Amino acid sequence: xxEPGRLFDPDEPPPLRPQPAGPAVVRVLPDVSGxxxxxxxxxxxxxxxxxxxxxxxxxxxxxxxxxxxxxxxVTPPPGVTLQPLVKVTSAGPSPDVxxxxxxxxxxxxxxxxxxxxxASPPRQVPLLPELGQRGNGPGLGGVSLVRLxxxxxxxxxxxxxxxxxxxxxxxxxxxxxGHLAGRLRRLGLGARLHPRDWPTSASRGGVxxxxxSAVWARVPDLAGIVVLDEHDESLQEERNPTWHARDVxxxxxxxxxxxxxxxxxxxxxxxxxxxxxxVHKPARSAxxxxxxxxxxxxxxxxxxxxxxxxxxxVANVVRGPGPVLCVLNxxxxxxxxxxxxxxxxxxxxxxxxxMVERDGQLVSPATGESRPLVCAVCGAAKLKRLRLxxxxxxxxxxxxxxxxxxxxxxxxxxxxxLPARVLVGTEAALHQxxxxxxxxxxxMDAELLAPRYRAGEQAMALLLxxxxxxxxxxxxxxxxxxxxxxxxxxxxxxxxxDPGILTREEAVVRRAxxxxxxxxxxxxxxxxADALADxxxxxxxxxxxxxxxxxxxxxxxxxDHLADALRPSERPPGRLRVHVDPPRV
DNA sequence: CGGACAAGCTGA
DNA sequence: CAGCTTGTCCGG
Numbered sequence: 117x118x119e120p121g122r123l124f125d126p127d128e129p130p131p132l133r134p135q136p137a138g139p140a141v142v143r144v145l146p147d148v149s150g151x152x153x154x155x156x157x158x159x160x161x162x163x164x165x166x167x168x169x170x171x172x173x174x175x176x177x178x179x180x181x182x183x184x185x186x187x188x189x190v191t192p193p194p195g196v197t198l199q200p201l202v203k204v205t206s207a208g209p210s211p212d213v214x215x216x217x218x219x220x221x222x223x224x225x226x227x228x229x230x231x232x233x234x235a236s237p238p239r240q241v242p243l244l245p246e247l248g249q250r251g252n253g254p255g256l257g258g259v260s261l262v263r264l265x266x267x268x269x270x271x272x273x274x275x276x277x278x279x280x281x282x283x284x285x286x287x288x289x290x291x292x293x294g295h296l297a298g299r300l301r302r303l304g305l306g307a308r309l310h311p312r313d314w315p316t317s318a319s320r321g322g323v324x325x326x327x328x329s330a331v332w333a334r335v336p337d338l339a340g341i342v343v344l345d346e347h348d349e350s351l352q353e354e355r356n357p358t359w360h361a362r363d364v365x366x367x368x369x370x371x372x373x374x375x376x377x378x379x380x381x382x383x384x385x386x387x388x389x390x391x392x393x394x395v396h397k398p399a400r401s402a403x404x405x406x407x408x409x410x411x412x413x414x415x416x417x418x419x420x421x422x423x424x425x426x427x428x429x430v431a432n433v434v435r436g437p438g439p440v441l442c443v444l445n446x447x448x449x450x451x452x453x454x455x456x457x458x459x460x461x462x463x464x465x466x467x468x469x470x471m472v473e474r475d476g477q478l479v480s481p482a483t484g485e486s487r488p489l490v491c492a493v494c495g496a497a498k499l500k501r502l503r504l505x506x507x508x509x510x511x512x513x514x515x516x517x518x519x520x521x522x523x524x525x526x527x528x529x530x531x532x533x534l535p536a537r538v539l540v541g542t543e544a545a546l547h548q549x550x551x552x553x554x555x556x557x558x559x560m561d562a563e564l565l566a567p568r569y570r571a572g573e574q575a576m577a578l579l580l581x582x583x584x585x586x587x588x589x590x591x592x593x594x595x596x597x598x599x600x601x602x603x604x605x606x607x608x609x610x611x612x613x614d615p616g617i618l619t620r621e622e623a624v625v626r627r628a629x630x631x632x633x634x635x636x637x638x639x640x641x642x643x644x645a646d647a648l649a650d651x652x653x654x655x656x657x658x659x660x661x662x663x664x665x666x667x668x669x670x671x672x673x674x675x676d677h678l679a680d681a682l683r684p685s686e687r688p689p690g691r692l693r694v695h696v697d698p699p700r701v
Numbered sequence: 702c703g704g705a706c707a708a709g710c711t712g713a
Numbered sequence: 714c715a716g717c718t719t720g721t722c723c724g725g
Contacts, residue, residue: 144725150702155725177704177724196725 226357644690
């Protein structure tokens with residue numbers, strides 16, 4: 117209670133004390149995980165306010181922490197005493213990229229800090245002059261999608277843009293980026309590698325090539341963005357927020373009013389949806405020539421009794437003469453069932469997923485549907501298990517080939533000399549090798565019928581990897597696929613070297629289910645998930661599914677609607693993990 | 702996140 | 714009621 121005659125308590129700060137404001141006050145997001153709030157500071161010792169994006173050190177609760185300037189010229193909230201910045205450490209992302217990062221944090225329902233970290237230089241860089249961006253204005257430029265032959269590196273897409281100004285080139289892996297940068301340099305285009313050349317890219321621009329984080333690169337005079345292998349899952353960050361470089365590239369280009377070119381030998385449905393199916397295709401003959409021969413071995417038609425890992429045809433292929441890589445996924449824990457009479461795989465009614473035996477019934481982990489232990493194709497009640505394992509595969513292979521077989525693991529060094537003529541490994545082996553002209557997929561069906569909505573696209577990506585490894589058909593490149601589903605759209609697309617076959621059919625299924633890109637998905641888990649799911653049930657624009665293993669799936673018509681529904685301010689208290697666009701559902 | 706502080710529990 | 718654990722709040 118204030119006594120009469122006193123306007124305010126002398127121990128309290130006077131309420132009308134003037135607050136410092138104007139361009140000098142900067143807003144800072146501390147680089148402290150778990151802290152989302154931004155705080156206001158005065159510049160260092162009467163200096164000028166550092167530009168938005170700058171990396172600074174600030175005092176927060178008597179500790180010095182790193183942070184980013186997220187705004188300048190702000191009006192601080194009343195009643196707080198501002199402290200000066202401890203120091204300005206380094207240049208950081210440009211102001212437009214800070215805004216883009218804010219958009220991404222919202223779009224993928226995560227924090228801003230991790231995104232700004234991806235957009236920041238790997239080591240200290242002196243402050244740079246702030247340059248105005250070229251003035252096309254948002255809306256101009258636009259997105260285009262180009263389907264390439266597997267042996268086309270996409271250099272032709274970069275050259276015309278590079279004449280206009282700086283170009284960001286995004287590849288799924290840094291290794292590919294380094295390779296491409298070398299090729300561009302030999303062609304006389306001054307390519308820089310992100311993040312290694314961050315300072316020179318930021319000050320002088322040029323063609324900046326890198327993995328997914330290059331989409332945040334700071335460049336003067338951006339003229340366009342090229343995303344190579346836009347279908348590749350490595351373009352998505354695996355930690356929260358799980359931003360996807362393809363989507364960030366599209367948004368960055370839109371904001372800057374410059375073209376965004378997406379390219380891939382097997383375009384994603386997501387990219388096709390972005391361009392309304394307007395895809396630039398190579399000439400049929402050139403595309404076909406870029407793929408290896410794809411040969412299917414239908415294991416249903418083999419004589420009954422055979423249930424080994426290797427068909428007679430594959431046994432023959434393995435005997436040589438050339439180097440052979442046999443690929444087996446370690447998802448072999450899931451035992452597949454096939455009909456002992458007709459050889460068909462036991463699948464769900466829509467034939468999209470495998471079923472397994474549980475409690476004397478067939479059940480699908482993907483859809484939950486169940487039926488008695490009977491073949492849906494021929495009615496036979498005799499089913500058999502197809503068991504798989506890398507070690508056994510290696511032993512059987514050695515016996516077949518009559519020579520030593522090398523087992524490849526994730527630890528095998530990339531680019532190493534082939535340890536044997538016959539190799540066996542998991543999918544990871546496809547990334548590590550060169551100099552193999554035949555790849556054999558021993559169990560493609562597990563991949564094709566996996567309980568994931570993107571299983572088809574993922575299987576196609578795997579075939580593309582193999583195609584790049586073997587090289588085109590004219591050079592002897594060959595892929596052999598053992599399967600019990602030779603009519604699967606992925607395999608037909610590969611055999612005809614026409615990825616359009618897959619996307620056309622896949623789009624129908626996806627659209628019917630309202631799955632991405634014809635809807636947006638998020639997975640929520642953790643102690644607070646039940647409460648949030650409960651709240652989201654009230655939103656008629658959302659579909660709430662689950663819980664399965666403590667996880668809920670939330671579906672919305674658009675990513676925007678989903679992001680708005682999952683805003684932190686809308687969340688009930690409790691530990692919660694939100695995963696927008698989960699790739700493995 | 703990590704420190705500060707309050708409220709709650711335990712044992713003498 | 715000291716001494717400790719657990720929970721909640723807050724930072725400029």
